[in-house]
Amino acid sequence: MKKKPGASTRCVHSVRYEPPRTVPVSVPIFASSTWDFTDEVLRAFSSGEGRAMAGKGDYIYARYGSPTTHAVEKALASLESAESGVVFSSGMAAISSAALSHLRAGDSFVSSNQLYGVTHSLFTRTLPKFDIKVQFADPTDMDGFEKALKKGAALIYVESASNPLMRVPDFGALARMSKDSGAPIIVDNTFMTPVNFRPLENGAAVSVHSATKYLGGHSDIVMGAACASEERCARVWDEMLRLGGCADPFQAFLLGRGLKTLALRVARQNDNAMAIASELEGAKGVARVHYPGLPSHPDHYIARKLFEGYGGMLSIDVKGGARAATKFMRALKWGREATSLGGVETLVSTPYNTSHTWITEKERLGLGITNGLVRVSVGIEDSADLIEDFKNALRAAR
Numbered sequence: 001m002k003k004k005p006g007a008s009t010r011c012v013h014s015v016r017y018e019p020p021r022t023v024p025v026s027v028p029i030f031a032s033s034t035w036d037f038t039d040e041v042l043r044a045f046s047s048g049e050g051r052a053m054a055g056k057g058d059y060i061y062a063r064y065g066s067p068t069t070h071a072v073e074k075a076l077a078s079l080e081s082a083e084s085g086v087v088f089s090s091g092m093a094a095i096s097s098a099a100l101s102h103l104r105a106g107d108s109f110v111s112s113n114q115l116y117g118v119t120h121s122l123f124t125r126t127l128p129k130f131d132i133k134v135q136f137a138d139p140t141d142m143d144g145f146e147k148a149l150k151k152g153a154a155l156i157y158v159e160s161a162s163n164p165l166m167r168v169p170d171f172g173a174l175a176r177m178s179k180d181s182g183a184p185i186i187v188d189n190t191f192m193t194p195v196n197f198r199p200l201e202n203g204a205a206v207s208v209h210s211a212t213k214y215l216g217g218h219s220d221i222v223m224g225a226a227c228a229s230e231e232r233c234a235r236v237w238d239e240m241l242r243l244g245g246c247a248d249p250f251q252a253f254l255l256g257r258g259l260k261t262l263a264l265r266v267a268r269q270n271d272n273a274m275a276i277a278s279e280l281e282g283a284k285g286v287a288r289v290h291y292p293g294l295p296s297h298p299d300h301y302i303a304r305k306l307f308e309g310y311g312g313m314l315s316i317d318v319k320g321g322a323r324a325a326t327k328f329m330r331a332l333k334w335g336r337e338a339t340s341l342g343g344v345e346t347l348v349s350t351p352y353n354t355s356h357t358w359i360t361e362k363e364r365l366g367l368g369i370t371n372g373l374v375r376v377s378v379g380i381e382d383s384a385d386l387i388e389d390f391k392n393a394l395r396a397a398r
C-alpha cells in the first residue's frame with residue numbers, strides 16, 4: 001500500500017487551488033503571495049518581464065500583481081481612457097511612484113501651489129533629499145505657470161479640482177504648455193473622478209487617484225491608482241516594485257466592488273452637491289458657497305467646458321469664523337465630522353484645523369481658506385434631507 005504522507009504534510013499541501021471550469025461573476029480575492037513556477041514563467045521572470053507577465057495572466061509574486069489587482073487596473077484604465085493602470089496600497093504610494101518615475105536627481109518641476117497637504121510635503125521634504133526641486137505656481141494663473149515652466153521643468157503636477165475651494169486649472173492652456181515644454185502632466189483626479197473628468201483626454205500623461213475616496217466609495221479602504229500609457233505605467237510600476245507600495249488583494253476586491261457603482265454614486269453626488277450649493281448660496285449665515293457648478297465660482301467657465309458633472313465636493317464659508325463653523329458641523333444630523341471624502345455618506349470638516357494645518361495662517365487666508373470654511377463631501381443621501389439638515393444646522397450656528 002502506498003505510504004500516506006504525514007498529517008503535517010497533508011495539512012500544508014492538501015488545500016489546493018483548482019481553477020474552476022466556469023467563470024465567477026465576481027472577481028475572487030487571490031490572497032496568494034506566490035504562484036507555482038513553470039518553465040515558461042521562470043524564463044520570463046528571470047529575463048525581467050514581470051509586468052508584461054501579469055498582463056498575460058502569468059502571476060509570480062503578489063507585489064508584482066495578482067488577478068484581483070489586475071482586474072481593477074484594467075477597469076480603471078478603461079474609465080480613465082488610458083491604455084493601462086497600476087494600483088497601490090494608498091494614494092500617496094501612487095503619487096510618490098508616479099512622480100519619482102518621471103524625475104531624476106538634479107531635475108526641477110512645476111507644481112500647483114494648491115495641493116493635498118501630504119503631497120505638498122512629499123514635494124518639499126522628501127524629493128529635495130534626492131536633489132529634486134519643486135517650483136510652486138498658482139494653477140489658476142496660467143501666465144505665472146508658464147513663467148515657472150520657462151525655468152526648466154521635467155514635470156507638471158496639478159489636481160483637477162483643488163481642495164477645498166475647487167479651483168480648476170485651465171487644462172487647455174496646460175496641455176499647450178506641456179506640448180511646448182515637453183514636460184508631461186500628472187493630474188491628481190481624486191476629487192473629480194473619471195466619471196466627471198478624464199485628464200488623459202485633456203493633455204495629461206498620467207492620472208493619479210486616492211482610490212480611498214470616490215473609487216472605493218464606501219470609506220472602508222486605503223488604496224491608490226495611476227493610469228497612463230502602457231509605457232508610462234511600466235515605469236510607474238517599476239518604481240512601485242522598489243518603493244513597495246503594492247496593492248493588497250483584499251482591498252483590491254473592495255475597490256472592484258466599489259467601481260461597479262461609481263457612475264451611479266457620482267451622478268447622485270453631483271446632483272446632491274448642486275442642489276445643496278444652489279440652496280445655500282445667499283442663505284442667512286452663509287458668507288459664500290464654493291462649488292464649480294455655480295456661475296459665481298471663479299472657474300465655472302472652465303469647469304463647464306471640461307467636466308461632465310461638477311463633482312460632490314463643495315465648501316461653505318460660514319459667517320462667524322471657526323466657532324460658528326464648528327457649531328454648524330456639530331449640529332448636523334446626517335453630515336458626519338470626519339477627514340476623508342468620496343464615500344456614500346456626507347462628511348464635513350474644517351480645513352483650517354485638518355487638511356491645511358501644514359501652511360501658515362497667512363498663506364491659508366491668502367488662498368481664501370478662512371477659519372469659517374466647512375468642506376463638504378456630499379454623499380448619496382436624499383437631497384431634501386441634506387438640505388433640511390444644513391439649513392437647521394445654519395440656524396443652530398447663529
Ligand SMILES: Cc1ncc(COP(=O)(O)O)c(C=O)c1O
Nearest residue numbers: 090091092116188190210212223
Ligand atoms: C486629493 C488627494 N490626493 C491624494 C491623497 C492621498 O491619498 P491616500 O490617503 O489614499 O494616501 C488624498 C488624501 O486625502 C487626497 O485628498
